[in-house]
Amino acid sequence: MKDLYASDALGADNSDVMASFGAPGMRHSIRPRRTVIDHEDEIDSDLPFEESLPISSASAAAAPYVSDDRVPRWQDLPVATPGPGGDMPLVDDHRNSAAARAFDLLRTRLRQTTFEHGWVNIAITAPTSGCGNTFSATNLALSLSRVPGSRTVLMDMNMRSPGLARAFDLESPGAMSDLLGGRVDLGQQMLRVSDTLALGLNDQAEVNAAEILQDSATAETLLRMRAALQPEIVLYDMPPMLEHDDLSAFLPQLDGVLLISDGSQTMARHLRECERMLEGQVPLLGIVLNRARTSSLPKYA
Known part of the structure; x- marks a missing residue:
């Protein structure tokens, strides 16, 4: 896997990765939100998160888990070892970095919220492309997988531009559309990279992604x-929600959404529109601010 500070996966040179995500880092809160700023044209570094909890998604939570002896269990999944040539920074390589600590905090808050409400299915998306949602989904999954005895699944549902196989430097077994359509078995498409993390990879872009979902x-x-x-x-891992209708099409399968914003390009109006699209359907669990300005981040002794 590439060095954290040597990747340009987010469209930044080496110094930008450090300056925009590493030490200055990331801000986030895992609390369902109801309102965003109303008037600013650019994202405010002190964006408040309200305390009230929205109603949970009845569609995803109400669906029963039906056992099926024909599909493999966790321990039966084929095991794969991520390669050294992943195309984005992975904070597992730098466990003492500010980025790793930020993802660990995000992980813990997410676990607390999902366990409290019995939620399982969480989408990682962004308002627009280039905000780093695949990067965030990858590193959040890695952080979750460090919890002993846990089980996390990371699915590449960005069928417009699949990226998880490249992130882990793994060869995808096939197309996600074949798995979702029932044309291949779970054991053929899913891989386990550790005792606590399984991946659903994809090697094929789909024009009709929303229809598949x-x-x-x-x-x-x-x-x-x-x-x-x-x-x-x-x-x-989902495509940008303001550029495609994939996330909207997938909402009945979700319990919550994490929104990745970019401190250099996301506008308050983008966040307002995302909230409007989710309102009354699926809780917005929080907004993760990627590429935060150094001056906007709190300092702790």
Whole structure:
């Protein structure tokens, strides 16, 4: 895997990775939010998070887990070892960095919230492309996987531009659309990279991604996957929600959404529109600020 400070996966040179995500880092809160700033044109570093909790998603939470003896269990998944040539910074390589600590804090808050509400299915998305949602999904999954005895599944549902196989420097077994459509078995498509982390990879872009996500076969496949693997959390790396309707199409399968904003490009109006799209459907668990300005970050003794 690449050195944290030597990757340009987010479109930054080496110094930008350090300055915009590493030491100055990331801000986040795992609390369902109700309002964003109303008037600013640019994202405010002190964006407040309200305390009230929205109603949980009835659609995803109400769906029962039905056991199916035909699909493999967690221990039966093929094991793969991530390679050294991943195309984005992985904070596991720098456990003492500010970025690693930020993801660990995000992990703990997410676990507390999901366990409290019985939520499992969490989408990682962004308002627009280039905000770093695949980077964030990858590193959050790695942080979750460090919890002993846990089970996390990370699914590449960004069928517009699949990126998880490159992030882990692994060869994808095939197309995510084939898995979701029931044309390949779970054991053929899913890989386990550790005792606590499994991946659903994808090697094929899909023009009709939103239609695939709305297909009843997709819902059935994901139910069978959760019943067989019994994960604590399933993270779905999704395309930008203001550029495609994929996330909207997938909302019935979700318990919550984490939104990745970019301190250099995300505008308050982008966040307002994302909240409007989610309102009354799925809780917005929080906003992760990537590439935060150094001056906006609190200092602790």
